[in-house]
Amino acid sequence: MPDEPYAAFLLTYFTGETYPDGEQVRFAVSRGADPLRWDTLAGARPVLTSDLGTGGVRDPFLVRRPSGDGFYLVATDLRIHASQDWMECQRSGSRSLVVWESPDLVTWSEPWLAEVAPPTAGNVWAPEVTWHEESSSYAVYWASMLYPDDDPEHQGDSYNRMLVARTTDFREFTPAEVWADPGHSVIDSTVIEHDGTFYRFSKDEREAPTPGLDGKSVLLERSDDLLSTDWEYVTGAIGMSTDPEVGIRQGEGPTVTKALDRERWYLFIDEYGMRGYVPFETDDLDGGTWTKSADADLPTDPRHGSIVPITASERARLVATYGT
Template identity: 55%
Template sequence: MPHPASRRTPTARAVPWLSMCLLALMVGAAPAQARTADGPPVPARHDALTADREKVTEAAAALTVWDADDIRGNITLPATGRHGTLIEWKSSDSRTVTPTGEVHRPPYGDRARTVRLTATVRLGHVQAKRGFELTVRPLPKQEPYQGYLFEYFTGEGRSDGEQIHSAVSRGDDPLHWDELNGGKPVLTSTLGDKGVRDPFVIRSPEGDKFYLIATDLKIYGNGDWDAAQRTGSKYLEVWESTDLVHWSEQRHVKVSDDTAGNTWAPEAYWDDSLGAYVVFWASKLYDPADTAHTGGSYNRMMYATTRDFRTFSAPRVWKDPGYSVIDSTVVKDGDTYYRFTKDERNNTSSTPCSKFIIEEKSTRLLNTDWDFVSECIGKGDEVRPGISRGEGPTVFKSNTENKWYLFIDEFGGRGYVPFETTDLASGRWTMSSGYQLPASPRHGTVLPVTQAEMDRLRASLGA
């Protein structure tokens, strides 16, 4: 019998409620006619109109509203479709689902609501209509966070190290952990490179849906870091869940364009002003003419936006200081975002903070010019203990007090080491003491969870 975490929850597909309706709309004067040598006149526009009908039919049939029977957040409603078609959406209840896909769920305790969406697909004088019936779930009950989930990988030194491992905190203590599933992977990649690193899990703003994204990369057995940044993956690995135990089938989603040599350490943050997630990762970008990616380059932080981790906007540069940076992570306090990023330059006397973490701040998530706060985070001195080098920062707020934790991966050393502060804006971080993390945790995420979520994880995966 498969382990509970390996059981897949099927993804709900669109549910059509209107049959396809094609309307050929002839506008203006009657079309010119051509006469064959031996037959009656043939409309000159007949073939073109037939071709447009076929294109519109195909474009309408290709439309999908994902998870239509279990809507829990904003949805993607495209404005354009196949063959250059234009799409207009109408909603039977725009207070619940707008024609542009914003979702306002019923309050906790109410019944689910049924909403019908109609897509009108147009090309020239031809149009088709396609309908979908949506079930919008009520909001979940708001419960306090009383523990933490830790998702991570354990390194490229073992065959199962580049897969998803999990641990849960002992009560509400983020410095002491119990491994789940006996320390074995809880999710295993079967797509792309068939290795996953740097897992990041995010809770939806409504609170009852989770997305786990990770780097498509397997170094075990080859060790070729140069090739991994020239001809590496342009994809993210994606899973989703509503309970943190049962996960969907893995999705292999392209987010980088063909000039990218790699797509490393993806993370995401919800942006209320966009009504979407901002997903960011590191890529080396090559000249478009250098299709083999043989030239020089360096890692920049890229971003794209999404509502469903299926459809992404085109990638854009988010942070480019002119040298290599990777592994950004973000937390928000009040109206200010704080970003932590690894300076990937080689450590020299002229760059003493290289291979450590830099902190910046901004009041706008998509700003490309953040304000400097601090650098050399994690590096020790005569007074403060520290690490030899660091990457893969993950940052989160304590459930119980005005304190933030920053776990930094001492790669080539101890793996994750926790630091803490009571003032994010200060940029001063102190190494935690008396901690007991899982065995060999590498770049991952700590997610605050409720007691019910903690209990379910322990019961299903053991600890």
């Protein structure tokens, strides 16, 4: 934890493959402690860019060091703008993360590639990070298609599982292990801890059974053990509705944060191909009921990213450096 109390939030996001520079990292800061109203930084242009690997990054995720005095940002090594071949990116895509390090959110290292998935994997998508207190290391988790050893060209059928590895420096990692495998494709897991329980939101890649919905939605599970492979189901199809005033038609890339002044949680779900991030909220993580937030003012075209609490000094430094 930093020395100062938290007073605002930082949103890291990308804007999508529609734009030539859409697969790079953008920043926005909340207006005070309100996670529903945001000011974009740097004129809504990318703050962090990578030409490593595939030449683009998606799904940026920011994590604060447990000591409170620095940050790591990880992202998917993927630029789909030029090719649009999603299946090929899952058969022979990057098996690495793109990583940046910063002491203060405005001074950033050069990015580096960190290989985390085995050769049997076809991709590394949407990496996220949770500090694992018991092992004094970061648990890093992502989605990968996995192929058998006798299919080195990755031409057979497969589906995405969630994998996990641990690290202390984002350069050396433990061997990846399967973390979630329900027997069908699941991606985009994100985790928040509350009172000793971990809550995991993930994208269920199966088509939605409800007529009128476009498919694929977000589910919630919980566990007392972050690294467990046995999580309890809480609810599914969060926020799904044919009425855009009530919810979304399809969802992925969830990110969740807690209010600074009350027992309330905000879940942002990427209505991909449509509105981008749409926020929902609840006062009870275990209840399974999420309501679409009213009167949100988000950046333009925000896609799968992360929200972290920051101090007033950190917000002022970001605004002074990048401008709103």
